[in-house]
Amino acid sequence: MSRLFANTLALAGLIWRRDRIQIPIWVVSIAFWSAVLAAMLPSLYPPGPEREIIAQTFANPALISMLGPGYGLDNYHMGAIMAHQMLLFTAVIVAVMNIILILRHTRRDEEQGRIEVVRSLPVGRLANAASAVLVLVLTNLILGAAVAVPLALLGLEGMDWQGSLLYGAVLAATGIFFAAATLFFAQLTETSRTASAYAFAFLGLSFLLRAIGDISSEPLSVISPLGLVLRAQVYVNNYWWPVVLVLVAAGAPILVAFRLNTTRDLEAGIIPAKPGRRYASRLLQSPLGLVLRLEKTVVTCWAVGMFVMGASYGSIFGDVETFAQTSDLYKQILPSVEGFSLTDQFLAMLLAILSMIAAVPALQIILRLRGEERANRVEHLLAGAVSRNHLMAAFLVVAVAAAAVMQALSVVGLWLAAAAVVSDPFPLRETLAAALVYVPLIWILIGLAAALIGYFPQHTNLVWIYLGASLFTTYFGSLLRLPEWTKKLTPWGHIPSIPLEEVSAGTVFLSAITAAILMVIGFTGYSKRDIIR
Amino acid sequence: MAILKVNDVTKKFGSVTALDGISLEVRQGEIYGFIGPNGAGKTTTIRILLGIIKANSGSAQIFGMDAWRDAVEIHKRIAYVPGEVSLWPNLTGGEVIDLFVKLRGGHNKPRRDELIERFDLDPTKKCGTYSKGNRQKVALIAAFAADADLYILDEPTSGLDPLMELVFQECMREAKAAGKSVLLSSHILSEVEKLCDRVSIIRRGRIIESGSLDELRHLTRTKVRVQTAKPIPNLNDIPGVHDVEEFPGGFTFQVDSPRLGEVIRYISSCEITALESTPPTLEELFIHHYQREG
Numbered sequence: 001m002s003r004l005f006a007n008t009l010a011l012a013g014l015i016w017r018r019d020r021i022q023i024p025i026w027v028v029s030i031a032f033w034s035a036v037l038a039a040m041l042p043s044l045y046p047p048g049p050e051r052e053i054i055a056q057t058f059a060n061p062a063l064i065s066m067l068g069p070g071y072g073l074d075n076y077h078m079g080a081i082m083a084h085q086m087l088l089f090t091a092v093i094v095a096v097m098n099i100i101l102i103l104r105h106t107r108r109d110e111e112q113g114r115i116e117v118v119r120s121l122p123v124g125r126l127a128n129a130a131s132a133v134l135v136l137v138l139t140n141l142i143l144g145a146a147v148a149v150p151l152a153l154l155g156l157e158g159m160d161w162q163g164s165l166l167y168g169a170v171l172a173a174t175g176i177f178f179a180a181a182t183l184f185f186a187q188l189t190e191t192s193r194t195a196s197a198y199a200f201a202f203l204g205l206s207f208l209l210r211a212i213g214d215i216s217s218e219p220l221s222v223i224s225p226l227g228l229v230l231r232a233q234v235y236v237n238n239y240w241w242p243v244v245l246v247l248v249a250a251g252a253p254i255l256v257a258f259r260l261n262t263t264r265d266l267e268a269g270i271i272p273a274k275p276g277r278r279y280a281s282r283l284l285q286s287p288l289g290l291v292l293r294l295e296k297t298v299v300t301c302w303a304v305g306m307f308v309m310g311a312s313y314g315s316i317f318g319d320v321e322t323f324a325q326t327s328d329l330y331k332q333i334l335p336s337v338e339g340f341s342l343t344d345q346f347l348a349m350l351l352a353i354l355s356m357i358a359a360v361p362a363l364q365i366i367l368r369l370r371g372e373e374r375a376n377r378v379e380h381l382l383a384g385a386v387s388r389n390h391l392m393a394a395f396l397v398v399a400v401a402a403a404a405v406m407q408a409l410s411v412v413g414l415w416l417a418a419a420a421v422v423s424d425p426f427p428l429r430e431t432l433a434a435a436l437v438y439v440p441l442i443w444i445l446i447g448l449a450a451a452l453i454g455y456f457p458q459h460t461n462l463v464w465i466y467l468g469a470s471l472f473t474t475y476f477g478s479l480l481r482l483p484e485w486t487k488k489l490t491p492w493g494h495i496p497s498i499p500l501e502e503v504s505a506g507t508v509f510l511s512a513i514t515a516a517i518l519m520v521i522g523f524t525g526y527s528k529r530d531i532i533r
Numbered sequence: 534m535a536i537l538k539v540n541d542v543t544k545k546f547g548s549v550t551a552l553d554g555i556s557l558e559v560r561q562g563e564i565y566g567f568i569g570p571n572g573a574g575k576t577t578t579i580r581i582l583l584g585i586i587k588a589n590s591g592s593a594q595i596f597g598m599d600a601w602r603d604a605v606e607i608h609k610r611i612a613y614v615p616g617e618v619s620l621w622p623n624l625t626g627g628e629v630i631d632l633f634v635k636l637r638g639g640h641n642k643p644r645r646d647e648l649i650e651r652f653d654l655d656p657t658k659k660c661g662t663y664s665k666g667n668r669q670k671v672a673l674i675a676a677f678a679a680d681a682d683l684y685i686l687d688e689p690t691s692g693l694d695p696l697m698e699l700v701f702q703e704c705m706r707e708a709k710a711a712g713k714s715v716l717l718s719s720h721i722l723s724e725v726e727k728l729c730d731r732v733s734i735i736r737r738g739r740i741i742e743s744g745s746l747d748e749l750r751h752l753t754r755t756k757v758r759v760q761t762a763k764p765i766p767n768l769n770d771i772p773g774v775h776d777v778e779e780f781p782g783g784f785t786f787q788v789d790s791p792r793l794g795e796v797i798r799y800i801s802s803c804e805i806t807a808l809e810s811t812p813p814t815l816e817e818l819f820i821h822h823y824q825r826e827g
Contacts, residue, residue, distance in 0.1 A: 111622075111661075191622060191661065275657040276624070280631030284624075290632060294621060376619045380672075383583050383613035383685075384636030387605045530586035 004262065006124035011131035015105050023139055026097045030090060030171075031146035037086055037480065038151055038159070041078050044481050047157075051076055058084065061319035062346040065211040066475075068227075072158075072236035079158030079235025082151070087170060087234060089475075091226060092207065094143065094171050095178035098136055099199045102182040105132040108192035110267055119266060129183060129261050133254060136179040144172030163235035166243070170229045173243045177225050177250040178203065184253035187260040190269040197301055204305060208312045215316050225249070287386055287394035295365055299402060302361040303409055309357065310410035313350050314417030320346055321422055347426065348434075349474075350414065352492055355438030356471045358406035359445050363463060365399040366449045370460050378531055388527040396450060396519060403442035411435040440511035441491040447518025454525020457532060466490070534561045536683055536714045537582065542591035544577055551577045553738040554591070559683075559716050564709055566729035567718040568819065574738040575718040576616065579687050582716075583613060595683060609638050612676035616688035616718075618668040622661025626654055626671045633675035645678040651700050665692035677704050684708060684715045690724065702728060722815040732815075734822055742822055746815065753821050754787040756811040757796075762804035771796060783807070 016023075045051050055076035057063075064070065068088040072080035106129060109115050115128055124130075148168030152161045178199070185198040206224040213221025214230075221227030231242045260270055283289045320343050369392060372378045381391055411432055419425040449463040456462075470490035477487050487493030491514075495507060537559040544552040552574045559565040569575050580586045581593050584604030593600035595607045620629055630649075634640055649656055652670045660668065669692045676684060690701050705728050708715060719725050725732060726746065733743040742749060754775065759765075760783035768784060769777050773792030778785050788796050793810070813821070 276628070276659055278625070278627045278657050280628040280635070284628055284632055285635040287636070293624065293628075297623075376615075376617065377621065379580070379583065379585050379613075379615060380620075380633060381636060382585055382604070383608055383611070384633060385605050385609040385638050386636055390605075528587075531580070532586075 002124075004124045004126040005130050006122060006127060008124065008127040008130045008134065011118070011123065011127050012134045015131055015135045018105075019101070019135075023101070023135075026101075027139065027143045027146050030093060030097075030143060031150060034086065034090060034147045035150040035154065038078070038082050038154055038156065040480060041081055042156060045076075045078070045081055060323045060342070061215045061316050062342070062349075064214050065313065065316050068210065068230045069214045069221075071233040075158075077158030077235075078156040079160070079163050082156075082159065083163075083167065083234040083236070085476075087167065088210075088226065088230060090147075091171055091174040091229060092203070094140070094175040095203050095226075098140070098175045098179040099182045099196065099203065101136060101139070102132055102179045103186060103192050103196050103199070105135075106183060107186040107189070107195045111190070111192050113267075116266060125262050126258055129258060133179065133183060137176055140172040140175035140179070143175065144168030147171055158235050160235075162238055166232055166238050166240065167234045169240075169243045170232050170234060173246040173250075174225065174229050177246050180250040180253040180257070183257040184260075187257050187264065188270045190267070194297075197298070201301065201305065204309070208309065212312055212315065215319050287381060287391050288397060290381070291365070291368075291394045291398045294368065295398060295402075298364065299361060302402075302406060306354070306358060306406045306410040307413040310354060310413030310415075311417040313354075314414035314419075315421060317343060317346075317418040318421030343422070343426070347431070351411065351431075351435045351438060352474050352495075353471070354410040354414070355407050355435070355442060356467060356474065356492070358403055358410060359442040359467055361406055362399045362403040362442050362446055363449055363467065365402055366395050366446050366453070367460055367463070369395040370453050370457055373457070373531055374533055376533070382531065389523055392450065392453070392523055392526050396446065396522075399446045400443055403446065404436065404439045407435055407439050407442070408432065437495060437508055438492075440508055440515055441495060443515035444491045444511055444518065447515040447522065450522025451518045451525065452522075454522040454529070457529070535559065536561050536596060537565075537716060538592075538594045539578065539582070540592045540594075542578070542581060542588045542593055544581060544586065544588050551738055552581075552588075555735070555738070555740055557716075557733055557740070557743075559714050561714055562709065562712050563730040564705060564715040564717060564728050566725035566732035567716060567735065568720060568722065568725055568732055568815075569735035570720065570823075573735045575735060576687055577738075578735070579613075579685055579716070579718060582685060583608075610682045611685060612637065612679045612681035612683075613685045614669070614672040614676045614687065614689040616691060618665075618672045620660035620663070620668055620671060623659060625657055625659055626663065626667070627656030629660060629671055630656065630675045630678065633672075634678050637679045637681070639680050641678060641680065645674065648674040648678055648704075651704075652697060666694065666697065669693060670697065673701065673704070677708070682713060684713060684717075686715065687718045688720065689717075690719070690721060698724070722819055726815040734819065736823065749815075749818055750812050751790050753790060753813045753818055755790050755793055755813065756785070756787055757793075758785045758807075758809040758811075759783050759800060759805060760807040761800065762806055765800050765803050768800075771799060 045054065052074075055070070055073040058067075058070045058076075059073055067085055070080075070084045072084075109118075109128070118128060119125075145168055148164045151159055151167060152164035181202055182195070182199040185202070186192070186195045188198065189195045206226045209224035210221050210227035210230070213219070213224065213227055222231065225246055228242050229246055232239050264270060281293075284293045323342070369378075372381075378391070382388065412428075415425070415428050415431050419428075445463060445467060448466065449460060452460045452463060470492050473482060473487045473490055474492050476482065491511065495511070535558050537557065539555055539557040542552055542555045543550065555574070555578055557565075557567070557578070567575055567578070577586070581588050582595060582600050584601045584607070587601050596610060598607050600607065620626075624632075627649075630645060634645065652674055654667060654670045654674065658667075660671065663671070669689065673689060676686070690698050693701060702724070705715060705717075715728075717725065717729060729746070731743070731745050732749065733740050735741070742752070765784060768774060768786065773789040774796060775787045775789075776785075790812075797808075
């Protein structure tokens with residue numbers, strides 16, 4: 001037994017050494033933003049009858065689907081607000097961190113042949129997997145503490161030590177669970193790319209299960225790890241059992257992963273790789289064909305995912321409608337837009353958010369141009385009779401098309417599900433048109449990515465930060481009452497929230513032009529610069 | 534006729550000068566060896582020739598066209614094999630070969646299948662599962678399957694086994710017989726010696742020697758082993774003779790190649806019974822140049 005784990009601690013030290021910058025950045029930024037947002041709460045929600053009314057509006061299905069169930073709405077103090085609005089979102093980010101870090105130190109290292117070198121040393125067969133788990137468990141515990149202590153020290157109404165510690169513990173437990181699940185997925189596939197697709201699909205599924213379950217069926221929600229941890233009712237009832245349950249559940253994937261790891265060959269997956277084509281298909285004869293071939297799996301998975309996501313949100317429209325009809329209170333508070341129902345407003349918000357999610361696969365596609373360059377594969381293509389412009393155009397065409405297809409699919413899914421549950425469904429044609437207005441905004445991000453590839457190839461990841469900021473200001477802009485200019489910094493802030501407002505053809509045209517200009521900048525830069533690692 | 538011409542090319546990466554006034558010329562129908570240790574600037578030169586990076590000054594031309602500006606036009610007629618072949622892990626070898634051939638704008642299926650046979654490659658396997666040698670085979674097959682006029686090969690055989698190395702040399706000779714030109718960068722000197730008509734030696738971003746192998750040999754020493762009936766007097770004092778060692782009945786020594794004739798005339802007066810002269814191998818030449826340059 002001990003032979004299997006020989007030198008685990010030394011390898012854990014190696015991981016700390018390699019991630020000495022990355023891990024602290026994750027931990028510090030999550031803790032910092034949690035504290036900053038908590039500190040902002042008292043000014044956003046001053047005590048008084050108004051707060052109680054706001055609390056009631058938060059009990060509507062649309063917001064529950066996005067934020068999780070609200071606890072302590074009858075006494076909506078700072079703690080209850082914090083847990084309701086921020087905990088789920090933060091837990092998802094912690095899960096993302098764990099997926100990325102675990103894969104980086106297991107399947108990705110293995111794929112790169114680094115584990116082979118390590119295993120030639122007197123190192124146990126499980127030492128690598130165990131060291132990754134060890135480091136991630138510690139990281140999650142530190143993260144939990146780093147979030148909990150400042151929250152408690154802020155001393156806000158309802159945010160006591162016990163609740164703050166539980167808040168941190170929920171994040172840590174979620175992180176550990178997703179680290180464990182990802183370790184399991186890393187055993188199944190030969191490439192880290194596929195493993196990460198599985199892990200993120202699992203995260204997405206957990207989120208959707210919880211969204212549907214929170215609205216219609218409690219047990220469904222508890223099956224999802226994200227749903228389960230929210231049952232801790234942090235700062236309200238402070239139940240510790242969900243944390244314990246999630247931690248115990250995390251043991252299972254770890255044990256299975258260890259078992260698989262000891263029995264399988266190095267660099268092999270459990271799901272076998274089948275022999276492929278002897279000849280290239282007719283499609284695979286040009287850069288465009290290559291991009292399509294390379295992105296086939298990713299695009300298909302995203303397409304299915306976007307449809308399912310749209311359908312999941314569509315399925316809660318019935319509840320949104322019922323709520324709007326029965327809640328007089330709601331009508332009093334949100335009469336802000338005359339002539340539009342809550343469903344309309346919810347739909348507008350959803351379309352914007354779905355378009356930002358649709359931007360992820362589109363950006364992945366265009367950024368792959370840079371990834372190919374980093375992996376030293378672009379030179380094969382450029383050494384053929386392919387110009388830089390041709391190559392970049394191939395990636396751009398696929399990205400631009402993917403943006404439109406993804407957005408359309410999610411809306412079709414949303415409409416189909418909503419039409420099934422709502423008495424008076426909104427017309428498909430108009431909804432689709434409204435959704436497609438957002439597509440040029442995704443194109444702007446694609447153009448930005450192209451421009452970065454052209455002129456700042458080392459900093460292409462900036463486009464992700466920009467997308468993150470867009471998502472944040474749209475998702476939380478109203479809840480946190482962020483100043484209007486913060487929204488205007490992102491493309492999404494400049495588009496009228498249809499169907500609430502008039503769609504101006506001019507705005508759409510302007511977005512498309514902006515995107516085109518950025519793409520031209522990208523072409524110019526890319527055809528002038530050296531190909532580098 | 535010069536197929537490839539590099540004239541006084543300089544390339545800087547930040548403050549580091551990778552190439553410092555390089556000049557090269559590959560003529561039609563010749564195999565040109567480009568040798569030098571790791572980091573000397575071979576790959577940088579080749580990447581400039583491919584139009585993947587841009588020279589700071591000087592000119593690089595292929596087929597009389599500018600390597601940077603006319604890259605696409607040039608690439609229709611060249612085939613390139615990198616030293617470190619990275620391929621898409623989820624594409625098969627067969628798919629990659631077809632793609633590369635297609636990107637160059639040709640398609641010769643019988644030739645492709647014949648090469649796959651000769652290089653003994655399983656084209657149905659995913660590139661992610663190939664060893665370094667097999668990835669190199671994929672690139673070589675794609676290169677030789679293309680009907681190119683110029684082959685640019687950057688250490689193409691570093692992962693091949695000796696049998697495959699022979700197949701590679703065969704392909705090179707066939708290309709040469711068909712009037713194609715080759716720029717072969719390598720540090721496997723026996724391979725360069727067997728294949729190349731002319732060579733350039735690069736060191737720290739500068740060409741320190743160019744010419745045919747014979748011309749280069751002329752600059753170094755020839756090893757001589759001689760047996761004579763009469764003892765040779767004062768061998769050590771003859772100009773151009775070095776490292777004299779005596780063995781029963783004869784001597785071994787080294788001679789500066791230009792003085793070889795003089796020296797042989799001198800010792801022939803002592804009634805030679807056996808004479809062996811070995812020209813320096815490229816390896817000796819290479820090491821000689823490097824040590825001389827310090």
